[in-house]
Amino acid sequence: MRAIVLALAWVxxxxxxxxxxxxxxxxxxxxxxxxxxxxxxPAGKRVSIYVSxxxxxxxxxxxxxxxxxxxxxxxxxxxxxxxPLDPGRYEFIGEFNADTAKGVVIAE
Amino acid sequence: xxxxxxxxxxxxxxxxxxxxxxxxATRGVxxxxxxxxxxxxxxAVGAGIIALFAxxxxxxxxxxxxxxxxxxxxxxxxxMLMWHNAWMARHGREMAAEMAAVGRAVTTGSRPMTALAVVxxxxxxxxxxxxxxxxxxxxxxxxxGSALLLGGVLGLAAGAAFTGLTYYGLLAIPPRHIFxxxxxxxxxxxxxxxxxxxxxxxxxxMINVLGQRLWDSSGIVPQDGILGRMLHTLIxxxxxxxxxxxxxxxxxxxxxxALTWVATPPRTARATA
Numbered sequence: 001m002r003a004i005v006l007a008l009a010w011v012x013x014x015x016x017x018x019x020x021x022x023x024x025x026x027x028x029x030x031x032x033x034x035x036x037x038x039x040x041x042p043a044g045k046r047v048s049i050y051v052s053x054x055x056x057x058x059x060x061x062x063x064x065x066x067x068x069x070x071x072x073x074x075x076x077x078x079x080x081x082x083x084p085l086d087p088g089r090y091e092f093i094g095e096f097n098a099d100t101a102k103g104v105v106i107a108e
Numbered sequence: 109x110x111x112x113x114x115x116x117x118x119x120x121x122x123x124x125x126x127x128x129x130x131x132x133a134t135r136g137v138x139x140x141x142x143x144x145x146x147x148x149x150x151x152a153v154g155a156g157i158i159a160l161f162a163x164x165x166x167x168x169x170x171x172x173x174x175x176x177x178x179x180x181x182x183x184x185x186x187x188m189l190m191w192h193n194a195w196m197a198r199h200g201r202e203m204a205a206e207m208a209a210v211g212r213a214v215t216t217g218s219r220p221m222t223a224l225a226v227v228x229x230x231x232x233x234x235x236x237x238x239x240x241x242x243x244x245x246x247x248x249x250x251x252x253g254s255a256l257l258l259g260g261v262l263g264l265a266a267g268a269a270f271t272g273l274t275y276y277g278l279l280a281i282p283p284r285h286i287f288x289x290x291x292x293x294x295x296x297x298x299x300x301x302x303x304x305x306x307x308x309x310x311x312x313x314m315i316n317v318l319g320q321r322l323w324d325s326s327g328i329v330p331q332d333g334i335l336g337r338m339l340h341t342l343i344x345x346x347x348x349x350x351x352x353x354x355x356x357x358x359x360x361x362x363x364x365x366a367l368t369w370v371a372t373p374p375r376t377a378r379a380t381a
Binding site for chain 1: 238242
């Protein structure tokens with residue numbers, strides 16, 4: 001019974017899913033640093049940030065402000081979807097190398 | 109070393125709390141140690157497998173594989189917790205009576221331990237995969253690896269100590285209230301997981317509605333602090349919840365309450381006599 005309810009809920013959510021076109025941004029992790037360390041995105045919109053990890057080790061893109069926690073394995077790419085954001089500064093870190101991997105998303 | 113200790117401990121808190129609650133909720137079940145151990149073991153193996161295939165998972169579903177996996181794992185745990193609470197609503201009263209009668213030494217062995225073992229396994233799996241990846245990164249770079257690795261192991265030990273603390277803390281509750289208390293804890297746990305699951309679906313691009321932030325209490329209790337993490341696991345505390353997260357949270361609590369109400373056997377006349 002419960003499985004059916006959950007399945008129905010899932011189908012409902014999938015139907016509600018509308019692929020809103022999101023603006024795309026690029027970010028590179030190199031030597032445990034984000035490049036660029038600052039990206040400006042439009043406020044009030046969905047935004048896709050492609051994070052390319054060029055290091056051999058995995059990194060975790062972590063930002064409570066952006067509500068994102070995502071592991072990006074070494075030598076691979078990850079897609080981070082954020083927003084819609086209110087205008088402001090949203091800091092993020094690479095949790096596995098928090099001393100050096102720091103950056104900020106500025107919504108305006 | 110301290111850095112890696114903190115990271116691993118932070119990841120271990122969530123699983124640690126859940127294991128502590130499960131152990132307290134199953135007090136008196138003869139084989140619970142084996143079940144919980146099995147859950148931890150399988151969860152750890154699963155974490156290793158996920159870490160191993162992190163790249164493939166990450167790349168799946170147009171880059172949303174990780175989010176969808178997290179959402180599914182959380183969703184499965186929510187269902188298991190609902191099953192457990194419904195089962196407890198049906199049988200809890202007899203068990204409490206039985207425990208009082210036999211001096212809480214013997215209880216029914218047919219508790220839904222499978223459900224709880226799965227919940228423990230999923231918690232270890234989710235948090236463990238991050239720990240494995242982090243520790244792998246340390247080993248792979250080879251720079252002062254041993255100190256960092258030691259930090260990681262100590263972090264895990266601290267997480268285990270946390271489980272003990274949770275467990276013994278809950279044991280202070282009188283036995284006749286323990287089922288009620290753990291059922292409420294489990295309902296809140298499930299509600300928090302549901303709220304997390306919908307956020308992962310949002311991050312995966314599966315849901316694009318009700319993503320507006322409701323409030324920001326990160327200045328008071330930041331979610332990435334130790335207290336914030338604990339509250340996050342225990343009651344689903346989120347410092348910047350979206351509308352959808354709050355809805356998922358409340359809906360889970362309502363479903364839990366409804367299930368409990370439906371599953372509770374009607375009081376017999378005997379109870380009042």
